[in-house]
Every structure is written in C-alpha cells, then in structure tokens.
Amino acid sequence: MLLAEIVDAVAEVSATRSRRAKVDALADLLGRTPPAQIETVVGLLTAQPRQGRLGVGWRSLQALRPTHAAASALDVADVDTAFSALAATSGSGSAARRTALLDDLAARATAPEWDLVTRIVRGELRTGALEGVLVDALARSSGQPLDRVRRAAMLVGDLGETARIALTDPGALASVGLRVGRPVLPMLAATAESVTAALTDGRAASVEYKLDGARIQVHRGGDDVRVFTRSLADVTARVPEIVAAVRTLPAGRLILDGETLALDEDGGPRAFQDTMARFGAESGDIVLRPWFFDVLHVDGRDLLDEPLSVRQAELERVAGAFRVPARVTTDAAEGEEFARAALAAGHEGVMVKALDAPYAAGRRGDTWRKVKPVHTFDLVVLAVERGSGRRAGWLSNIHLGALDPAGQYGPAGGFVMVGKTFKGMTDEILRWQSETFPALATDDDGYVLTLSPVTAVEVAIDGVQRSPRYPAGLALRFARVKRYRPDKRAADADTIGTLRAMLPGRADVAVSG
Template sequence: MLLAEIVRTLDGVTATRSRLAKVDLLADLLTRLRPEEIAPAVGMLVAAPRQGRLGIGWRTLSGVEATHADSATLEVADVDAAFDELASAGGSGSAAARLAVLTRLAERATASEWDLLQRVIFGELRTGALEGVLLDAIARASSTEGPVVRRAAMLSGDLRETARLALTEGPDALAAVGLEVGRPVLPMLASTASTVEEAIGVSGPASVEYKLDGARIQVHKHGDEVGVYTRTLADITRRVPELVEIVRTLPAADVILDGETLALDEDDAPRPFQDTMARFGAERASEIALRPWFFDILHLDGRDLLDEPLSVRRAVLESVVGEWMMPGTVTDDPQVAAAVSVEALAAGHEGVVVKGLDAPYAAGRRGASWIKVKPVLTYDLVVLGVEWGSGRRQGWLSNLHLGARDPLGEFGEPGGFVMVGKTFKGLTDETLRWQTEHFLALETGRSRGAVTVTPTTVVEIAIDGVQRSPRYPGGVALRFARVKGYRPDKPAAEADTITALRDLLPGISR
C-alpha cells in the first residue's frame, strides 16, 4: 500500500467530527492492507511505530535537507524498513547514519507524506484517530464483535498485534488472547467529576482512594523476576530498583499489580511531580527514592481477577501488598467520602478517585466505574503568541503561548510577561475563528509556524498545577492547561503573576 493512502485516510478522519465516519474510513483502509503491512500501518495511524522509539530528536529532524517527490511512490513497507534502520542505528557515527536514512526517506516522500512521517516520529498526530475509534474500525474490518477486539487489545497491550490477529486469523485468535504475567496490559482509566458527592451519586458504594500526584505503574512478578511498566506500557524496570526489591518481598509467586509511585521528601510529604518523572527518565537510580502505592490486582498465582468486582479484588490486594496499599475508605456516605478528600488534600495529594465496588477491571477504558475528583485551579494569563494549527485546524491560529505578569521584573522587564506554557485544548471552532481574526490584528511578528502578538489579551486557563521547568525563565510550566474562556473585561495589567504560579510549587527557590 502507498503511504499516500494513509495520508488521505487521516486527512478524512481529521476533517469529520462523526465517529461513525471515522470508523468507516479507517475500516476501509484496514481491509486493503496486506498482512505484513498491518502492524506498520496501524503504528502510523496512532503515531506509535512498530519499532518503538526511533532515537530521533528535533535537532536531527530539522537538519534534514531534501527536495520532496512530486508524486507518491513511497510504500508502507519502505517506511517500515527505514524505521528499522533508524531504530537499530547506534554507536559511533549513528547520528550521521540516522540523518542519511531520514534524508533518503524525505526525498522519496511528497510534502504531505513527509509532514505525516515527522508527526509519527514525534508521536504527535492530533488527527482524531484515537485508539478507541481504531478499535471499532478493526472490529468492523474483521467482522468481529467490538468487545472481543477491545479485550484482546487490553490483554495484549498491543493495538498493532490485535489488528493483525483480527484481520488475518479472526475472532477465535482474538478470543484466545489471555492475561500473561510479564506482558503489560492497558490500564483502566478514570472519568472526572467536580465534587465527591457527584461521584458517589454515580458510583454508589465505593472505595474512595487517594489520588496521588505521581506516576502510574503496573508491576508483574514471576518468582524473582519483576517487571515495572508505565501507563504507556514502557519498561522502566532497571530505573526503579527500589520498587523491584519491594515487589520481590511480596507473598506471591505470580502477581500483576496496578498502582502509583512518587517520591517523598524527608517529612514523608510528596515531592513535586517533576521529581518523580525525572526518575523515570533517568537511566539509573538516583538518591531520590520512589515509594509504591498499589490500588488494584489483576492476577494472583494462577487466578485472573480482571472480571471480579472491586470488592473482591481489594480483599485479595490487601492480603498481598499490606502496607503498600493505597489509602482509602469503603463507603456510600457522601460526607465520609468528602472527609477522605479533605484528608488527601491535607496530605499534599491531588484529590481522590471514587471506585464502584461492583465494577470489574475494565482495562484501557474510561468509564463511570472510576471517577477522579480534583480541585480545579484557574488563572488569568496573557496571550504572547499563537501557533498555526494543523489537520482540521489548518488555517486557524490554534496553540496559545501563555504568559504570567512579572510586575517586579524578576525574570525580564518590570511589568512584562513571562511565558509559562502552551495550550490548544478547550477551543471550539467558533473560538478558533474569533481568535484567528483577533490575533492577526495584534500581530507584531512571525517565526516558524507562529505569530507573536501584542500582549493585551487575557484568557482564563484551568490547570492541574505547575511543575519546575528550565525551559521557561520563570522556572515553572503549567500542567494540563486548557482554555475556560477569554476575559475581555480584564486588562493585562490585572493578569495573575508569575509569583502566584511559583507559589504552587513547594520548595522552589525564590
């Protein structure tokens, strides 16, 4: 299959809001793939190459100088072979070798194909071809029931292999996929509610557990062999030896656990989220130790627990992990649940997760069985620049560059603004049209893909918090920022300050 067909399909997926239309487009593409093309093509659809990380940074990619092809001749197999070369390049001369591979690939690709390949390499498609939509497309293309496809994807943790099995071997092969110790599965996800009372009203009797500002982990133990995986199923075992040693002491020969980990300070208070993530990014352990909290169990000594209700899984979990169990309370009383939330916040955590006691472990899905409740922080910030959108947002100014006021000039000119992050989330089509016209009228200059503007527009931004960042002069960056609305009633001189944001991060140097 030509790569151009994937480009056309993704353009169609991006152009429509209809989930059914997206499924139809993707299913049609899947049915036309040769067996050996299925895994590579699905990897491109979700920006997750079959080879995993390709070792390509922005500096390398920006160094590619090539004249693109005028017509489409590049095939899926050609791209897959090039990705093999990129993934295997290592040692002395590897940077030059990767650049040579990328240059040859860029020369064979049309401009639109090269745009897609760059986004696949960086994992940033933003096309609307989400995994849930693709699972439905796999089911349609293979004439398989959706739940069978979703369960196989859940248990294998591999959408590419799920598609290959569905399209080449059929429903029986998918049904045969089982839970295996040592093979990570997609994690169960939580929806959100604004209050604990609202969450309890949906869940009924529930386990109300702390929501930590840490990192999700899935742990597999087979004898003395232990594997630790992230929420994206990346293997980080060698980076977290303290977690491995704790799991080895648990009274189980074979076990799969779901949990969270974070670093604690000398007072046993949670360190900033960035400290935990820094450990995940390190190639070896550091002096910052991680502590696990386990909140679910999927398998124990030959017994699969996925389909058991949470009430059963909690009892089994407690017998295995003991002191390493996530704090929480079983209740159907909104006042008791609210008290747990207050307790969690007082301990420095994000909030709570309310989990229905009757619910099975629905891996890979976000539903009403788990509901997280976290306080929402909002700040009035100033737009410093805007990036042009891509895909469905082509032609609109989309990604906002956000700044906080710096009244004393601690990080620049007195009365100026300090950039603290970007966001394109929360923008409707109507808002995109408005802000494109609005900010073009305020344009003061252009750089690659972005427009700088007069810093006079205030926008209300919801965030989950901040983290330390050497990228920005103020030393902090927004976490999970999304637009709540513009504030035409508020002058930029009344925007929130960089000090207010820095105060959210305990221990940051003043």
C-alpha cells in the same frame, strides 16, 4: 501497500466528524492491508510507530528543504525500514546520519505523504483515528464481535498485535487471556466535580488518595519482576527498589496496578517532577516507593472480572503494606472529609471507585471517577505557533505569561512566560486566534508569532511545578483554555507571585494508611 493509501484514508477520516464514517474508512483500509504490514499500518494510523522513539525532533524536520516526488511510489515497508534505521542511529555523527535518512525519505515521498510522515514522527496526527475508533474498525473488518476484539486489545496491550491476530487468525481472539509478564492497557477514570457528585448513585465506593506520581503496572512471576509504565513501556531496569519491594510479597505470580511516588525525608510526597526525574533515570539519590490500588492476577487466578471489593481483599492480603490509603463509604460527608485529608497530605485529590465494578482494562468509564481541584487564572498571550495536522492553516498553540509587577524576571510590569497550551480550543477559538493575532505580531520566524502582550485569556490548570525551562522556574500543569477575556486588561492578569505560591513544598503529613 502504498503509503498513499494511508494518506487517503487519513484524509477521509479527518474530513468527517461522523464516527461511523471514520470506522468505515479505517475498516476498508485494514481489510486491504497485507498481513505482514498490519502492525506497521496500525502504528502509523495511531502515530505510534512500532519502533518507538525515533530520535527526531521538530527542529530536525523543519530544517529539511526537500524536493518531493511527483508521483506516489513509496511503500509502507519503505517507511518502516526508514523508521527502523532512524531508531537505531546513535553515537558520534548520529545527527548527520539521521538528516541523511530523512532527506532520502522526504525525496521519495510526495508532499502529502511527507506531511503525513512528519505528523506521525511528531505524534501529532490528530485524525480522530484513536484506538477506540480503530477497535471498532477492526471488529468490522475482521467480522468478529466488538466486545471480543475490545477485550483482546485490552489484554494484549498492543493494538497492532491485536489487529494481526483478528485479521489473520480471528479464531484465536477468544483464547487471548491475561498473561503475567505481558502488560495490559490500564483502566482509566472519568472526572467528577466533587466526591458528593461521584457518590450520587448510592453505590458503595472506595475513596482513595490520588497520588501525584507515575502510573505503574507490576508483573511478578517468581523472582522475575517487570515494571511497566502507563504507556506499557518496560522500565524495570530503572526501578530496582520497586522490584525489590514486590519480591517481598507473599505471592509467586502477580499483576498489580498502582503508582510510584518519591518521598521526602519526613515521608511526605515529593514534587511530581522529582518523581518523574528519578523515574526516567536508572539511578539517583531519590528512592521510589510503590503504592498499589488494584490487583489483576494472583497465583493463577485472574481477577479482571471480579468486583473491586474482591480485588481489594486480595490486594490487602498480598500487598497491604503498599496499598494506597482508601476508605469504603456511601456517605458523601465522610468521603469529602477523606478528600480533604488527601489534599492536606500533599496529594492531588481522590479517586472514587464503585465497589461492585470489574476492572475495565483500557477503558474510561463512570465506575472510576477522579476528583481534584481545578485552578483558573487570567494570563496573557505572549506568542502563538502555527498549527499542523488538523490545525494546519490556523494559529494554535499559545505561549502564556503571568504579570511580573516587581520585575523579578524582566522589566517591572512586564510578563514572564509560564507555559504553552493548545488544549481546550474549539474551532471557534482557533478561528478567532487566526484572525486576530496576526495584527498583534511583533515578530514572525515562520513558525512562532511573537505578539504584543495585550490579550488576556482565562486558563484552567491542575497546578504548577518547578521547571528550569521558564525564567521564573515554574511551569503550568495541564493548562487548557477556558475563554478569552476581552473585558480584562493585560495589566489585570494574575501575577507570577500568585503562581509561585502554588509550588509544592514539603508536605506536613506523610502518606499513610
């Protein structure tokens, strides 16, 4: 298959807001894909190459000055081969070898093809070709029931492999099941403003601590224990303490869903980045502890379709010492009290889960709801980046600054950078930024416009964390734009001191049941 066919399909998907039109375009593409290239094509459509990380950063791509091909001749297999070579390149001289590989690929691609390739490498395709749309397209193309395709995708945990099965051996879809050792897509949660709002339907619910850790899925088959991340990456070698803990459990075959969280000397939760730093390394002084909130399989018995009440009973039996603190209730006041206890213990908030609901792997539904505080601040726009992909031609990602009245990190009364975001921006906001910010630019390096710090913007965040990347030693967590504030002066922005006061310190209450 020519890469140009994917370029055309992506352009068609990007040009419409209609889900049906997106599904039609992708179903047509999948129907024309050679069997040997199905997994590769799905990886390209989702900006998740089958090779994983390629070791190529934005600056490496920006530094290239290629002369592109005049006509399309690049095959999907050529791109796949180049990606494999990039992923395998390491050691002394690897930067030069990667540059040579990129130069060759760029020269063989037309300009539209190279634009697609760079967006895939950066993980910034943003075409609307998300997994949900692709699953619908796969059902359409294979002629299989949507529920059957969706369930297979959940249990396989790899949409490319699911597509290969559906399009080459559709009868095998019905026999796809849960398998110890093969990770499944995690169940996801919707949001609720409060525990009271989440309990309005009167159904009994499990209100559970929402830990500020890293999602893990743990599989045990005898002494063989494997640990996977939220994105299904195998990180077993990095977490021997979790492996050892699971080997102590009274069950030979298990699939557990939960979080890992580093604790301080007093048993309280450490800051998120401490957990993530240890989670990303194969050793360290910090010890990770598993906390489980669900079980999907126990000793030959699949529990996906069982209600949460049944799964919790099994979880208590096989992993009670490692359960996330939880309270079953229908009473909003009791749930709110439990949520306050979670916050007092230094955690993010709570999850509210319907007791009668099955485990919907890979899906986000209203049977799981997360409740956590959202903080809003008025900050100042210090710079803006040119957009790419669907946002090409617009000014998109903004750099955010807090007021530094005492001059701790620069001139008194100036601003100190605390993060970036492109989240929450509507087309109207993007258009306004693109029309307004060029007139405020004090410098332009071709990618980033440095701006006069005069524009106030209201930003919602989940919190702050320590970060050596920014001068004040902190960074915003999950920042998203609420609205611009023309009614506010930059001098009225929130201060760096206000944000620093939110930095997590030692929790006074340990995690406990």
